[in-house]
Amino acid sequence: MTYKFQARLNSEWTLESPDGARFPLGDILRLLAAIEATGNIAGACRECGVSYRHAWGLLRRAEGVFEAGLLETSRRQGTKLTPFAHHLLWANRRMEARLAPTLQSMASELQEALESLHPEIRPRLRLHASHGFAVEGLIQQASAHEMLSIELRYRTATEALASLTRNECDLAGFQVPVGEFEHAILEHYSPWLNADQHCLIYLAQRDTGMFVQPDNPKNIHSIADLIKPDVRFVNRQIGSSTRFLVGLMLRRLGIDPRQVNGYDSSEFTHMAIAAHIASGMADVGIGVETAAWRCGLSFIPLAKERYFFAVNRDSLTSSSMRQLLALLNGERYRKFVSGLVGYDAGQMGQVMTLNEAFPQLAGKAA
Known part of the structure; x- marks a missing residue:
């Protein structure tokens, strides 16, 4: 039997308050990216596989944490990101692009280690x-x-x-x-x-x-x-x-x-x-x-x-x-x-x- 798993490493931001409470940013960043791509929350929910209610709950919680609005909605232009949300999204994209080579190299090293333990590599x-x-x-x-x-x-x-x-x-x-x-x-x-x-x-x-x-x-x-x-x-x-x-x-x-x-x-x-x-x-x-x-x-x-x-x-x-x-x-x-x-x-x-x-x-x- 040949080793068939592929090692992967991913990064994800977490905000931590002084009292130790944590707010993972992965879900809200994915939702914001989907809203930017689709132009509406309903389409973003379908793309992310979450309910409309869950999406709004996540948005409201994030806005409370950041103390800043994330969406601008109008009948003519639909839903778009606020400047704050836009900068947040691109800050994450910059970090992902910077980390990609390091994470992929580390995943490759882990893959090598796992395969070396298998009798048939x-x-x-x-x-x-x-x-x-x-x-x-x-x-x-x-x-x-x-x-x-x-x-x-x-x-x-x-x-x-x-x-x-x-x-x-x-x-x-x-x-x-x-x-x-x-x-x-x-x-x-x-x-x-x-x-x-x-x-x-x-x-x-x-x-x-x-x-x-x-x-x-x-x-x-x-x-x-x-x-x-x-x-x-x-x-x-x-x-x-x-x-x-x-x-x-x-x-x-x-x-x-x-x-x-x-x-x-x-x-x-x-x-x-x-x-x-x-x-x-x-x-x-x-x-x-x-x-x-x-x-x-x-x-x-x-x-x-x-x-x-x-x-x-x-x-x-x-x-x-x-x-x-x-x-x-x-x-x-x-x-x-x-x-x-x-x-x-x-x-x-x-x-x-x-x-x-x-x-x-x-x-x-x-």
């Missing part, structure tokens, strides 16, 4: 990669694939590639922009990529750009606009490939990063960047288009990035790697990635040498 692949939508979907697909287990650790691209050279993982995820900045990014990765030792598995191409409010009130249209005095920028964490790419773009324009208000601020995921802007804490950030779309933001394209898994050549013949390639070339996962806004799954699952993926490397070697 599935073949396991160790994947180190930055947090992204295609990678997230791959883990979900693999967990439903009973013959393949993927142990995930979220790392920056350079950390993942360094782990591969130390044999601490089987796959290292990294992205490379197409065009002008490709060479500089490859130089950045070069200490950990060896054409004789490694080959690449192509995952997808994705659109990366700037996230701004839907009406773009600050008239942000290019990287040069980041130095406008009234523009607040939110960056990715130190060591991330996206932050490195932003630095290259600024350098091309002769802009000192210190001129950018918020350059030293950071978030760890594309969704955290989008939630940061959607909540009004910043005016612009950079990430994958999927995140902008999910948070209702406008997207200004900057670059197309190809995403790869680097692997050791001699690992391609292992049974677990063959199962991964079968998953990547399967219709279900391809359909999932193709459905992500800003993703192109056209070459997914192709195995190629570094020189095939980046012909300029061959020219440099010659």
Whole structure:
């Protein structure tokens, strides 16, 4: 019998008063999100699976705890969230986006521990990669694939590639922009990529750009606009490939990063960047288009990035790697990635040498 359970960790806020009384926020946050999505309480009740009476009781109790109204109701506009409720909801979304990589990595560690105690464990692949939508979907697909287990650790691209050279993982995820900045990014990765030792598995191409409010009130249209005095920028964490790419773009324009208000601020995921802007804490950030779309933001394209898994050549013949390639070339996962806004799954699952993926490397070697 194969171990068939999937370990998952979730976070949930709780408010505690001085007398020790506790008010869990999970139910009210889910209800508010459903009201925002449906525009009425009845629809939110159906989505959350609660009665109308229970929903109103929960709302009234929450308003008492917060000492603030949560809903505005009118005949013409239906039911909408108050500014307080809106900020509360986006604060939770920011925290969820920040915690997601940590919780998923911890869940993966627990899964590994549980499977190691089982007499018959599935073949396991160790994947180190930055947090992204295609990678997230791959883990979900693999967990439903009973013959393949993927142990995930979220790392920056350079950390993942360094782990591969130390044999601490089987796959290292990294992205490379197409065009002008490709060479500089490859130089950045070069200490950990060896054409004789490694080959690449192509995952997808994705659109990366700037996230701004839907009406773009600050008239942000290019990287040069980041130095406008009234523009607040939110960056990715130190060591991330996206932050490195932003630095290259600024350098091309002769802009000192210190001129950018918020350059030293950071978030760890594309969704955290989008939630940061959607909540009004910043005016612009950079990430994958999927995140902008999910948070209702406008997207200004900057670059197309190809995403790869680097692997050791001699690992391609292992049974677990063959199962991964079968998953990547399967219709279900391809359909999932193709459905992500800003993703192109056209070459997914192709195995190629570094020189095939980046012909300029061959020219440099010659």
